Amino acid sequence: MSKRANDEKRAMGALSRRRKNMPYYFMLPVLLPLVLLFGYPLIKSCIIAFQNYKLGNPDIYFNDFENFRKLFADRDFFLILKNSLIYVIGSVAGQFFLGLGLALALKKKFPGRGIYQSIVFLPWAFSAFVVGLLFRWSFNGEYGVVNDLLLKLNIVEKGPAWLGTPGLSLLVVTIAMIWIGIPFFGIMILAALQSIPNDVFEAADIDGCGIFRKFFSITVPYIKPTIIITILLRTIWIFNSFDLIIIMTEGGPANYSQTLPSYIYTKAFSAYDFGLAGAFGLMLMLILGMYAVVFLKISNYEEAGDF
């Protein structure tokens, strides 16, 4: 092969490599801040999890698995884990089903739909602080509007202390979380519903399909990718959220409404034990990682939306 041909081949190779690498150069402005803002805290947290790291105590050193021993020895660990699962499953399920219902109701045009849509999507715009206070007062055992209604309707003889009773305190926080998140599912599923071609439904009508058949054979398969990704995201968000719990109950009474993130927050910023909080964080990451893998596997995400 002549020298010129070799040079041309090398030049083509370099050009090809440059073209191949081009997308990565474009992604750099996003990747760099991500690595700095997420990567560093991520790695630092992993390191802290294996250290005796108490804010205010200059004596910081690696203590092997001591934080994890403390974590599993924590008398409330399994209670908190159970609370976390109930909180997440209850919240995601409530938000999904009510959000789906909302989206289906808003799919067809009706007079005033725009105004109605704005009102029902409003909770998504509220801060958790406002929602927390709103629900805390609504469920106040003595003055709350909920107990007032229950008493007036003769449903109960004595209004329960919602925020001071084990089980009920977690229920109230879950209800508040459901209320905040319905619009998210509503918006996302509504967008997916509106993207389904109308002729598919027309064809189904001609074939004599009933409403349920159309829903399960057309609607659900079309919106499945949206459902999977929204459930995945929302689960991770809810699992990580602690603001509502801190505002409404501070995890009380006696940790009965405490979840892993709110406990991490308490350990880190009330007890200043960052090492133990880091261990809890690592545990949370493992749980969420496993969840993501299992969820994507069983939901068959790869094939979702293929027709």
Place this chain on the structure above:
Amino acid sequence: MRKKKIMALMLSAALALTTIGCGGGNNGTTGESSSDATQSGSQTADAGAEQSGVTLRFLDVSPSETRQKYYEGVFEKFKEETGISVVYESVPWDDAANKITVLGASDQLPDVLTTHSGWLGQLTSSEWIIPLTDYLGDSTEDYTVAVNKLFWQSEIDRFGDIYTIPDGMMVKGIFVRKDWCEELGIELDPAKGWTYDEYFEVVEKLTDVEKKHYGVSYRGARGAFDPLMTYLQNYTGGNTYDSEGNILIKSDECREAFQKWTDLYRNGYAPEDSINWGFTEMVDNFVGGLTGTLMNDSEVAPTCMENMEDDQWMVMPVPKSEKDGKLYNLINGSYSLSISSDSENPDAAWQLIEFLARTENSSNYCRLSGLIPIKKDAAEDELYGEGGPYYTFTMQLNDPDLVVPATIGAFDYTDMHQGVMHEEIQKYLLGDIDADTALDTIADELEIRMKKYLEEHPETSVEKALVMQ
């Protein structure tokens, strides 16, 4: 599929762990909030005076519009007199302990900071504040006996030095619904006082659930152990440990006292929700008319004055012990002023503290915050004398039976205070554990920490209760 899995893993990992990793960032916003506060409260540097160029940073841990206005005014006067400028910074009380910890750990504490007695263990052990004993010198004589014998003596006993100047004395009392008592024919006389059993009896009588009247604002959440501990110390002579560090609150008398105290909740003399109440809820529900008594500091008095009619409330002294007739009352500085070890101008910082402690300035400040003044010559003020709203508090300070119980200890027990101390009591109130288990869990952990502290600090002696006379 593999890429999606990896992405999902990365996403969940990042979201989960940044809760911790970015946590410092959350606290790290101190600089930002301080800066905001700085802009609102800053005062320009003076070029003409002797100390021109010196600018001090002052951190207020309990900011309010009133306090900021007071401080800005007094800093202006200070600048006129000394030429030293002061920058007012603030941090909300709920975040204060966290922020100070973060600032201390990063060597960024302001020159002068207001602190709380509960933080002193950490502040002194971390050497984030400096001793003030030499600065004070003979001027200690200008301060009230209570400041000298109770406040500073406690600091010397615990930390070996005087580290702070109180901004006023905080004395506990029992706020009572006067109108409810009159309606029920209950006669109360602050000068005569009462015992704990008499107090519990009044709480019971004031409770009428049908009328939504409960006898007591019960503290069930963070800080729940504090008033209970003082009650238990009625049976230990005011001490927490013996000379070897063995805890004293596990006696039969203390166990009985533990049950009596918690019976206030268990017997329905407090709303069920109060298992989650902290300071704010206790005060709100007393002022709002749900509860009939409230044990708290004199700082609550301005709130009562503002929100209640004069014939609706009164203050009784803390009940005396059934065992020895002594008045066990936790006397504290509300907040106290200290100089950080990060200060480059500690002498100027001391000048500022001295200026704030001057009778005129101190009395004005105490009026705002519901405190008892720290200088001797301020005690003649009619607000604090007989007939004044603070008389019950000043009266207790002069009671020969007054005993200030020993604290929990000089070691760091923040994690217990934020967790196990109230959680164990809550579990007992909910019926999850028995009273002995709850008390033993708290007491045993305290004993372990105290003994460890004594081992690590062999030169330290165990703090004893302080008596006035």
